[in-house]
Amino acid sequence: MSALEKNVKVSTPGRICLFGEHQDYLNLPVIAAAISKRVKIVGTKKSGNKIFINLPDINKHEEFQLSEKIPYSKERDYLRSSVNLMLRNGFTFSSGFECEITGKIPINTGTASSSALVVSWINFLARISDQEKILSNYEIAELAHESEVVEFSEPGGMMDHYSTALGGIIYLKTFPKINVQKLNCNLGSFILGNSEEPKNTTDILARVKNGVLNIASRLKQKYPDFDLQVLSDESLKNFENDLNEQELKLLFATLRNKKITQEAHSLMNSNKCDEEKFGI
Known part of the structure; x- marks a missing residue:
């Protein structure tokens, strides 16, 4: 050939x-x-x-x-x-x-x-x-x-x-x-449903990403030690006077999301996954 x-x-x-x-x-x-x-x-x-x-x-x-x-x-x-x-x-x-x-x-x-x-x-x-x-x-x-x-x-x-x-x-x-x-954990099977309602992924990403990055940049200027990598959702009360309600919600959701992901990673790395806690 x-x-x-x-x-x-x-x-x-x-x-x-x-x-x-x-x-x-x-x-x-x-x-x-x-x-x-x-x-x-x-x-x-x-x-x-x-x-x-x-x-x-x-x-x-x-x-x-x-x-x-x-x-x-x-x-x-x-x-x-x-x-x-x-x-x-x-x-x-x-x-x-x-x-x-x-x-x-x-x-x-x-x-x-x-x-x-x-x-x-x-x-x-x-x-x-x-x-x-x-x-x-x-x-x-x-x-x-x-x-x-x-x-x-x-x-x-x-x-x-x-x-x-x-x-x-x-x-x-x-x-x-x-x-x-x-x-390598076994999560069983997932059923993927399609609502057939288009998702504008790019616009959503831009809004969330730019919103969080703007918040982080402002807080970093005022608090040089501010770091999304180590910040916990419990510490948000320290910034209540620096952010409005919507900004606090967005930052809380980001940090809570990070915490849930880390907890899931620990579960999936364990010898026996806690299925109830994982949500299977």
């Missing part, structure tokens, strides 16, 4: 956040689990320098030429940004390719459909490149985060990229450096 005839196939799961929702972009820990719904990409090289992408699930088709820097055609143009990122990282494409992207992950439901797509796309691009490189799951997660979040100055964190790239259940800490722990 020639290089032009060789099929490249990859797939990536979506994810659910078990504990620490909206925490990773504040450098606070999260626990996430991959789900059985996946994004799949199948493609093969073609002569020429064009990329053809079929998206039958949404009745769309995209095509663009390979160049040193591919211009973006829309906001959050992850398909093109990923190619640009791979080119910047030394990958080359001496021929174009055609692929089909399909998936069962519901869109705009908080199950990381876009991140799973980007993770699959990065994996696919590395394998179909001239280098035909098989990246580690950690490398894929880092590149996917850069393509989706950093490239477009988005508010999201790294949970989606690590949880979809690594699979299983993970405990992710991003401060003071990235630390991922695979958790």
Whole structure:
């Protein structure tokens, strides 16, 4: 079989956040689990320098030429940004390719459909490149985060990229450096319901993230020892004169979320998980 005839196939799961929702972009820990719904990409090289992408699930088709820097055609143009990122990282494409992207992950439901797509796309691009490189799951997660979040100055964190790239259940800490722990506890099965009401994830992330970061910045200026990493919800009374009611609620929710995540991590690391306390 020639290089032009060789099929490249990859797939990536979506994810659910078990504990620490909206925490990773504040450098606070999260626990996430991959789900059985996946994004799949199948493609093969073609002569020429064009990329053809079929998206039958949404009745769309995209095509663009390979160049040193591919211009973006829309906001959050992850398909093109990923190619640009791979080119910047030394990958080359001496021929174009055609692929089909399909998936069962519901869109705009908080199950990381876009991140799973980007993770699959990065994996696919590395394998179909001239280098035909098989990246580690950690490398894929880092590149996917850069393509989706950093490239477009988005508010999201790294949970989606690590949880979809690594699979299983993970405990992710991003401060003071990235630390991922695979958790092997048996949580049984989850039923994922879809209300079919779209979730505007980006706007929610921006509002919560910017709100907490603004509070933390102001308190840090007044109290140099202020640190979200070590602050407890019980100590909020020390800042009652510095924050309004809404700000206190937002900060309390953030710290309580952190505490619950840490308690869940301890339970999931124990020899015998307390199912009643865990909520199974």
